[in-house]
Amino acid sequence: MIPELLPELTLVAFALAIPCISYISKNKKIIGYFSIIGFLLSLIAVLEISQLSLRYSLYNDMILIDSFSIFFKSIFLCIGLLVAIASLDYIEGNYGEYYSLLMLSILGMMFVASANDLIFLFIGIEIASVSTYILVAFRKKDKLGSEAGMKYFIIGAFSSALLLYGISLLYGIANTTNIFSLKERIGEKLFEPIAVLAIVFLIAGFGFKMAAVPFHMWAPDTYEGAPTTITALLASASKKVGFAAAMKVFIIGMLAVKINWSVAFGIIAIVTMSVGNIIAIAQNSVKRMLAYSSIAQAGYIMIAFAVLTKFAIAGSLLHILTHAIMCFGAFIVVAIVVGENIDDYAGLRRRAPFTAFAMTIFLLSLAGLPPLSGFISKFVLFSAAIQAGGWVVWLAVAGVLNSALSLYYYARVIKYMYVVAPSEKKEEIKSQKWLIITVIIAFALTVIIGIYPGPFIDFAIRGAGGLLPS
Amino acid sequence: MLTLLIIIPIIGVLFILLLRERWARVIGAIFTFIPLAISIYLYKFFEPTNTNYQFEVNYDWVKVIGISYHLGIDGISYPLLILTTLLTFLSVLFSWDIEKRRKEYFALLLIIEIGIIGVFISLDFFLFYVFWEIVLIPMYFLIGIWGGPNKDYAAIKFFIYTHVGSIVMLLGIMAIYFQTEPIIGYYTFDMVVIQQAVAPNISSYLQTILFLVFLFGFAVKMPIFPLHTWLPDAHVEAPTAGSVLLAGLLLKMGGYGLIRIAVTMFPWATVLFSSPLAIIAVISIIYGALVCLAQEDLKKMVAFSSISHMGFVLLGASSLTAIGISGAVFQMFNHGLVTAVLFMMCGVIHHKAGTRQLSMLGGIAPKMPVAAGIFVVGSLASLGLPGLANFVSEFMVYVGTYYKFSFWVIIPVLSAVLTAGYYLWAIERSFFGPFNPSLGKVEDLDKHELIPLSILITLLVIIGVFPAIILHIIIPSSLNISWLLEGFSI
Numbered sequence: 001m002i003p004e005l006l007p008e009l010t011l012v013a014f015a016l017a018i019p020c021i022s023y024i025s026k027n028k029k030i031i032g033y034f035s036i037i038g039f040l041l042s043l044i045a046v047l048e049i050s051q052l053s054l055r056y057s058l059y060n061d062m063i064l065i066d067s068f069s070i071f072f073k074s075i076f077l078c079i080g081l082l083v084a085i086a087s088l089d090y091i092e093g094n095y096g097e098y099y100s101l102l103m104l105s106i107l108g109m110m111f112v113a114s115a116n117d118l119i120f121l122f123i124g125i126e127i128a129s130v131s132t133y134i135l136v137a138f139r140k141k142d143k144l145g146s147e148a149g150m151k152y153f154i155i156g157a158f159s160s161a162l163l164l165y166g167i168s169l170l171y172g173i174a175n176t177t178n179i180f181s182l183k184e185r186i187g188e189k190l191f192e193p194i195a196v197l198a199i200v201f202l203i204a205g206f207g208f209k210m211a212a213v214p215f216h217m218w219a220p221d222t223y224e225g226a227p228t229t230i231t232a233l234l235a236s237a238s239k240k241v242g243f244a245a246a247m248k249v250f251i252i253g254m255l256a257v258k259i260n261w262s263v264a265f266g267i268i269a270i271v272t273m274s275v276g277n278i279i280a281i282a283q284n285s286v287k288r289m290l291a292y293s294s295i296a297q298a299g300y301i302m303i304a305f306a307v308l309t310k311f312a313i314a315g316s317l318l319h320i321l322t323h324a325i326m327c328f329g330a331f332i333v334v335a336i337v338v339g340e341n342i343d344d345y346a347g348l349r350r351r352a353p354f355t356a357f358a359m360t361i362f363l364l365s366l367a368g369l370p371p372l373s374g375f376i377s378k379f380v381l382f383s384a385a386i387q388a389g390g391w392v393v394w395l396a397v398a399g400v401l402n403s404a405l406s407l408y409y410y411a412r413v414i415k416y417m418y419v420v421a422p423s424e425k426k427e428e429i430k431s432q433k434w435l436i437i438t439v440i441i442a443f444a445l446t447v448i449i450g451i452y453p454g455p456f457i458d459f460a461i462r463g464a465g466g467l468l469p470s
Numbered sequence: 471m472l473t474l475l476i477i478i479p480i481i482g483v484l485f486i487l488l489l490r491e492r493w494a495r496v497i498g499a500i501f502t503f504i505p506l507a508i509s510i511y512l513y514k515f516f517e518p519t520n521t522n523y524q525f526e527v528n529y530d531w532v533k534v535i536g537i538s539y540h541l542g543i544d545g546i547s548y549p550l551l552i553l554t555t556l557l558t559f560l561s562v563l564f565s566w567d568i569e570k571r572r573k574e575y576f577a578l579l580l581i582i583e584i585g586i587i588g589v590f591i592s593l594d595f596f597l598f599y600v601f602w603e604i605v606l607i608p609m610y611f612l613i614g615i616w617g618g619p620n621k622d623y624a625a626i627k628f629f630i631y632t633h634v635g636s637i638v639m640l641l642g643i644m645a646i647y648f649q650t651e652p653i654i655g656y657y658t659f660d661m662v663v664i665q666q667a668v669a670p671n672i673s674s675y676l677q678t679i680l681f682l683v684f685l686f687g688f689a690v691k692m693p694i695f696p697l698h699t700w701l702p703d704a705h706v707e708a709p710t711a712g713s714v715l716l717a718g719l720l721l722k723m724g725g726y727g728l729i730r731i732a733v734t735m736f737p738w739a740t741v742l743f744s745s746p747l748a749i750i751a752v753i754s755i756i757y758g759a760l761v762c763l764a765q766e767d768l769k770k771m772v773a774f775s776s777i778s779h780m781g782f783v784l785l786g787a788s789s790l791t792a793i794g795i796s797g798a799v800f801q802m803f804n805h806g807l808v809t810a811v812l813f814m815m816c817g818v819i820h821h822k823a824g825t826r827q828l829s830m831l832g833g834i835a836p837k838m839p840v841a842a843g844i845f846v847v848g849s850l851a852s853l854g855l856p857g858l859a860n861f862v863s864e865f866m867v868y869v870g871t872y873y874k875f876s877f878w879v880i881i882p883v884l885s886a887v888l889t890a891g892y893y894l895w896a897i898e899r900s901f902f903g904p905f906n907p908s909l910g911k912v913e914d915l916d917k918h919e920l921i922p923l924s925i926l927i928t929l930l931v932i933i934g935v936f937p938a939i940i941l942h943i944i945i946p947s948s949l950n951i952s953w954l955l956e957g958f959s960i
Contacts, residue, residue, distance in 0.1 A: 364607065370600040380535070383644040396644070400637045407633055411610065411626060419614045419622075454532045461534070 004056045004065050007045040007073060008110055014038030015103035022096025032088040035099040039081040039106075046073045055466075057116070061178055064116035068466030071317055071459060072113035072244045075324050079237040080106035082438045086332055087229045089432040091138070098138060105131035105233070109241045112248075118167045118177040121245055125163070125209070129156050132238055136226040148225025155208060155218040163205030169198035170253075179253040187256040199261050202249060203268070209242030212302065213272040216295050223291035228335035231287065235294045235331060236324040243301055243320060250305060251313065251467050258308060266306030266395055273299025273402045281409045287340045289409055290330055293366060296406060297323050303381055303395045307388045313464035315381030318457060322365070322373040322449055329442030330362040336435050345413060347422040352429045354436070356417045358443045363410040365446050368403045373449035378403065380457065471512065471525050472541040475505050475555075475587050479580040486577045498562045498576035502583060506555040516548060518943045521950045523593060523662065531597070536650070536657040540594040545947030546729055546799055547590045549940050550722055553806045554590060557718045558583040560922035561711035564814055567918060568709075570616060578608040579711060586719045590726060595643045595659040602636055605720060609712065616709040624707035631700035632690055639687025639727075642680050646735075649676070661731075669735040681739035684732040691724030692780045695754040705773035710817030713769070717776045717813060718806040725783040725802045729795065733787055734951055740790065741958040744874070747788035752881050754781030759888035763895075768826040769816040771896055772809065775852065778889065779805045779860075785882060786867040792952035794870020796944045801863035803940060804851075804933065808860055811848035811926045815841065818919055819900070823912050828896060833905030837912040842901045844915075844923050849893040851930045854886055858934040862941075 014035060022031055049070065056065040084102060091098055108127025115121035133156060137149025171177055173195055174185040186195070207215035223231045250261060276296030283289035301323070304316030336355050337344055348356040365372035368379075378399070385396035449456050482501025486494050516524060523542030531539045543551060561579060568575050581604065588601025606629060614625035646664060651657050653671045658664065672680070690697045705713050733740045740747075758778025765771035779801070786798030818841055820826045823834055835842035851858035854865075864886075871879040915923070933940060 369607065370603045375600075375603075379640075379644075382641075383647060386641065386644045387648045397641065400641055401634075404630065404634045404637055408626065408630060411629060415614060415622070415626075418611060452532075454534055457532065457534050 004049060004058060005063075007042040007049070007077070008107060010038060010042040010045060011103050011107045011110070014041075015100050015107065018100040018103070019096045022094075028095045029088065031095045031099055032084065035084050035103055036081065038103060039077055039084055043074070043077040043081060046070060046077060050074070061180065062117045062120050063114050065114050066466035067462040068247075068464070069114035071321075071463030071466075072240070073110050075240065075321055076106050076109040076113065076237050079233065079324055079328060082328060082332075082441060083229050083233045083237075086232070086335065086435050086438040088434040090229050090335055090435065091227060093138065093140075098135070101131045101135050102233070105135065106237070109237055109244075112241050112245050115245075115248065116179050118170065118179065118182075118249070121179075121248065122160075122164060122167060125241060125245060126160060128238060128241055129160065132230070132234060135230045135233070136222055138227055138230065142225070144225040145227070146225075148222045151218050152222040152226075159205050159208030159215070162201050162208070166198050166201030166205055169194060169201065173198065179248055182253040183255060186254055195257060196260060199254070199257075199264075202246075203261065203264060206242050206246040206249075207268065209239070210246065210298050210302070211239060211242075211295050212268050212298055213275040213295065216272070216276070219295060220288050220291040223294075224285065224287050224340070228287070228331055231291075232328045232331035232335075235291070236328040239294065239298065240320050240324060243298075243316070246305070247313070247467055251308065255308075255468075262306050262308060265302055266392065269299045269302035269306060269395060270398045271299070272296065272302065273399060277402050277405045277409075280406070283409070284342050285340045286342055286345065286413060287331075287334050289342075289413070290327065290334065293406065293409070294323070294327055296402060297327070297366070299402070300378065300381060300399050303385055303392070303399060306395055307385050307392045308468075309384060309388050310461070310464050310468050311387060312381065312384035313467055314457070314461040315377060315384045317463045318460040319374075319377035319381050321456065321460065322377040322446070325442050325445045325449075326362045326365045326372075326374055329358065329439055329446065330366065332435055332439050332442070333359040333362065336429065336432060336439070338429075342413060342416055343423065345416040346420045348417040355429070355439065358439050359417065360414050361443060361446055363413055365450070367407045367410045369407075371450045373446045373453070376450055376453040376457070380460075471508070472527055472543065472591050475508055475551075475591065476584055478504050478508075479584045479587070482580045483577045483584075486573055486580070491573050494573045494576045495562065495566055495568075498579060499559070501580060502555070502559040502562050505583070505587065506552075506559045509552050509555045512543075512548070513552075516543075516943065518545060519946055521545070521946050526593075531594075536647075537596040537659050538594050539597060540660055540662070541591045542593045542662075543591055545943045545945070546951075547726065548943055549799060549803045550590045550726055550806075551587065553722065553803050554583065554586045554719055557714060557806060557810055558586075560810065560925060561714050563918055563922045564714070564817070565709075565711045567916070568616070574611070575616065578612050579715070581608040582612070582715055582719075586715075586723065589723050593661045595647065595661055595664070597659075598661070599636070599640055599643060602639075602723065603633075605723070606632060606636075609708075609716065609720070612712040612715075613704060613708045616712065617707040619707075620703070621707045624703040628700050628704035631697075635687045635690030635697070639684055642683035642687065645676070645683070646672075646680060665735050674738055677736045677739045678742065681732055681736040681743065684727070684736075685743075688724040688727040688732060692721055692728070692783065693724070693777065694750055694780070694784055695757050695777065698754070698758075698777050701777060702770055702773045705776070705813075706767065706770050710813055713773075713813040713816070714810045717773070717809040721776060721780055722802045722806060725780065725787075725798065728784065729787055729798065729951070733795075734954065737955045738958045740788075741955060744788045744790055748785055748871070748875060751781045751785035751788060752885075754778065754784065755882050755885045756888070759885050759892065762892040763888065765892075766827055766829060768819065768828060768831075768896060768900060769813070771828075771892060772812045772816055775812075775889070775892070776805070776809055778885070779809075779852070782864055782867050782882070786870055789867070789870035789874040790952065790955045791870040791873045792945065792949040793866050794874070795951055796941065796948040797863050797866025797870055799944045799948065800937070800941060801860070801867060804859040804863050804930075807926050807930055807933075808848060808852045811844065811923060811930070812852060814919065814923055814926075815845045815848060818915060819845075822914075823909050825909070828899045830906060831900040831909070832903045833901070834909065834912050835901040836905075838914040840920065841915050844927055845901065846897055847927055847930070849897055851934070853889045853893045856934075857931075859930045859937070861934065862937040 111124030133153045139145040211219040273296045280292035304312045365374035382396040526542040529539045531537045585605035592598045610629045761774045783798045786794040
C-alpha cells in the first residue's frame with residue numbers, strides 16, 4: 001500500500017463497491033452512509049498526510065503531493081462529503097449510480113490537484129467531467145435536466161478538446177509533459193507564435209471549466225437544470241478544478257512567459273466579474289442569480305493570475321475555499337426551498353426561520369461583508385493586489401466596486417425573505433434533516449472563518465507556498 | 471471594561487431571540503441600560519488631562535496578518551460613546567409601543583449599538599472596518615421593514631451608498647496597511663502604531679491620496695454636500711428610532727472618522743486641503759438650511775437640518791485650531807441630542823396627528839402643550855439659542871473659523887438666520903395658528919415618549935449652562951491634534 005495515495009485509493013474502493021452494494025440492498029440510506037464513510041476516511045487520510053508536510057513525488061514525477069494539492073484535496077473532499085450528506089434527502093432514483101459517480105468525480109478532481117504531468121492532469125479533468133455530465137442529467141425524465149446535461153456535455157467535450165490541443169502544442173514546443181520540466185524548457189521559446197497559440201488554447205480550455213467570461217454561457221443553464229445538490233457540486237468543487245489545473249499549468253509551468261498571459265488573465269478577470277454581476281442583477285430565478293454570482297466570484301479568484309505574488313495566490317486559494325462553502329450553502333438553501341423563483345422566497349423567515357437566516361449570512365458573505373468568511377478572503381485577495389502595485393491595483397478597484405454592485409442583488413433576495421409578504425399562501429417547508437445539517441455546517445464554517453481566520457489564512461499561505469515557493 | 475460594552479448587547483440579542491416576544495422590549499431596555507451605566511461609570515476613572523488612550527485592551531486576533539483586538543478611548547471618542555449608549559437606551563424606551571415583529575426590532579437596535587460602540591472604541595483598522603460595516607445590515611432591515619411608504623427605495627439606496635463609501639475607505643485601509651511593513655518592519659493594522667510611527671513617514675503624494683480616499687468614505691457617512699442624497703430618503707422613511715440612530719449616531723461615525731483618521735493621520739494633507747474643506751463645509755451648511763426652508767414634511771426638514779449641522783463639524787475640523795476641533799466634537803455630541811429630540815417629536819406628531827405635512831398641521835399646541843413645549847425647546851436648541859447646548863459648540867466653531875479664515879466667518883454665522891427662519895416658521899405652521907379640524911382628536915405625549923424626551927431636554931439645558939462637564943474631556947485631546955497640525959501650518 002502506498003500511503004501517499006491512500007485518500008485516492010479509498011475513494012476508488014468505495015466508488016467501486018457502491019454499485020455492488022446497490023445490487024444487494026435497495027435501501028438508499030445504506031448506500032448514502034457508505035459513501036459518507038468513504039469520504040470521511042479519505043478526508044482523514046488527507047489530513048494525516050498533511051501532518052507530514054513533505055513533498056512526495058511519485059510515478060516518475062507524474063504525481064506531486066505537496067501543500068497545494070493537500071489544500072485542494074481537502075476542499076474537494078469536504079464538498080463531496082457535504083454533497084453526499086445533502087443528497088440523502090434530495091435525490092430520487094438510482095442511488096448506487098449516483099453515489100458512485102459522485103465519488104468518482106471527486107476522485108478526478110483530486111487527481112488534478114496532485115497532478116504534475118499534463119497528461120495526468122487531463123485525465124483527472126476528464127474523470128471529473130464525465131462523471132458530472134451524467135450527474136447533471138441524473139433526472140432523466142426532466143426536460144430541463146436533460147437539456148442541461150446535453151449542453152454541459154457538448155461544451156465540456158469541446159473545451160476538453162481545446163485543452164488537449166493546447167497541451168499537445170506545449171509538448172511540441174517543450175518536448176515534455178512534465179510541468180516542472182516545462183518550466184525550465186519554455187523559457188527560451190518566449191515569443192514563438194506557437195507558444196502564444198498554445199496559451200490561447202489553454203486559457204480557452206480552462207476558461208470553460210472556470211466559467212469565465214466569454215466562456216461562461218453554459219453555466220447558468222446547466223446550473224439551473226441540474227439537481228440542486230449537483231449544482232452545488234459544480235459551483236463549489238467542479239469549477240475549482242479549472243483553477244487548480246490552471247494554477248499548475250500557468251503559475252508553475254509557464255511562469256517564465258508570464259508577460260504573455262498575465263495581462264490576458266487580468267482583463268478576463270475584470271470582464272468576468274463585471275458581466276457576472278451585471279447579468280445577475282436582472283435574474284428572477286435565485287438559482288440563475290447564484291450561477292451568475294459564482295461567475296462573478298470566479299473573476300475575483302482570477303485576480304491571482306494577474307498579480308502573481310504568493311500573497312495573492314494565498315488570497316485566491318482562500319477565496320476558493322470560502323466561496324466553495326458559502327456557495328454550497330446557498331445552493332442547498334435553494335434545494336430546501338424547492339422553488340427557484342424569487343417570489344418563492346417571500347416571507348421565508350416565517351416558514352423556515354433558520355434557513356432564511358442562514359441564507360442571509362451566505363448572501364452577505366458572498367457580497368463580502370464583515371465579519372464573514374467572504375469578507376476575509378476578498379480582503380486578503382484585494383489587498384494583495386494593492387500590495388503588488390502597478391496596473392493590478394485597478395483589479396482591486398474593479399473587485400471592490402463589483403462587490404458593492406453585487407450587494408444589490410444579494411440584498412434583493414434578503415429583502416424578499418424578510419420584508420416582502422408572500423402574495424399567496426405558501427405551503428410549509430418540509431423539514432429535511434440532512435439538508436439542514438449541511439446548511440448548519442456551511443453556516444458554522446462561514447461564521448468561524450470570518451471571526452477566526454488565522455489558521456485558514458495560514459493554510460492558504462502554505463498552499464500557495466507549494467505553488468510559488470518565494 | 472470596554473469589551474463589556476460590546477459583549478453585553480450581544481448577550482442581549484441572544485436573550486431577545488431566545489425568549490418570548492413580550493419580553494423583548496424589557497430585555498432590550500435592560501441590555502441597553504447596562505452599557506449606558508458602564509459608560510457613565512467610566513467618567514469617574516477617565517482622566518481628562520491624559521491625552522493617551524485610556525482603558526486600553528490589546529490582544530492579537532489574527533497574528534498572521536497583524537490584526538489585533540485593540541480597544542481604547544480618549545477625549546474624542548468618549549463623549550460619542552456616552553452619546554451612543556444614551557441614545558440607544560432612549561430609542562428603546564421610545565419604541566415601547568412597537569407592535570410589528572417586536573423581537574427582531576429590538577434585536578436589530580442592539581446590533582446597531584454593537585457596531586456603533588465598536589467604531590468609537592476600536593483602535594485597529596480592521597476591527598474598525600468590521601464594526602463600521604456591521605451597522606449597515608441591521609439599519610437596512612430597520613428601514614426596510616418598519617419604514618414608511620417609500621421604504622424599499624430608501625433602504626437599498628442607503629445600503630448601496632454607504633457601502634460604496636466604506637469600501638472606498640477599505641481600499642485606503644489596505645493601502646496604508648502595506649505602508650507599515652517598509653516603514654516599521656512588520657505588518658500591522660494598529661491605529662496607534664500607524665498614527666505614531668507609520669503615517670508621518672508616508673510620502674506626501676500618498677498622504678494626499680489617502681486623505682482624499684478616507685475623506686470620501688467619511689463624507690458619504692456624514693454626509694457632506696454633494697454626497698448627501700441618501701440621507702433625506704433614509705431619514706424620512708426610517709422608523710423614529712431608526713432616524714434617531716441614523717442622525718444621532720451614524721452621522722457621527724463619519725465625523726469621528728474624519729477627525730480620528732483623516733485629520734490625525736494625515737495632518738500634512740489636512741493643512742493642504744483646509745480651505746477647500748471649509749468651502750465645502752460652508753456650502754453644506756447653507757445648502758442644508760436653504761433646502762429646509764422649502765420642506766413641506768416636518769421630518770424631511772429635520773433630516774436636511776442634519777446636513778446643515780454636520781457642516782459645522784467639517785468646518786470646525788478644517789479650522790485646524792484646538793477650539794475649532796473641540797467645537798466639532800462637541801457639536802457632534804450636541805447635535806446627537808438635539809436631533810434625537812426633533813426626530814422623536816416628528817414621530818410623536820405623526821403618531822398623534824396622523825400627518826407630518828406642515829400644511830396639514832396647525833394649531834395643535836393647545837391640544838398637546840407638553841409636546842409643543844418640548845418641540846420649541848428642541849428647535850431653539852437646534853438654531854443655536856444661547857443657554858442651550860448647541861450654542862456653545864457652534865460658537866466654538868465660529869471662533870475657530872475666525873482664527874483661521876478671519877472675517878469669512880461671517881458667511882456661516884449668517885446661516886444662523888436661515889436656521890432660525892425655518893425652525894420658527896415650522897413651529898408656527900405646525901403648532902400655532904388656526905387648528906385644522908380635519909386632524910380630529912390630537913392627544914398629548916404618552917409616558918414612554920415623555921420620559922426619553924424629558925431626559926434629552928434636561929441634558930440640553932444642563933450642557934448649555936455647564937458645557938464644561940463635556941468640554942473638559944474633549945479639549946485636551948483636541949489640543950493634542952491641533953499641535954500636530956500646527957507643525958505643518960505655514
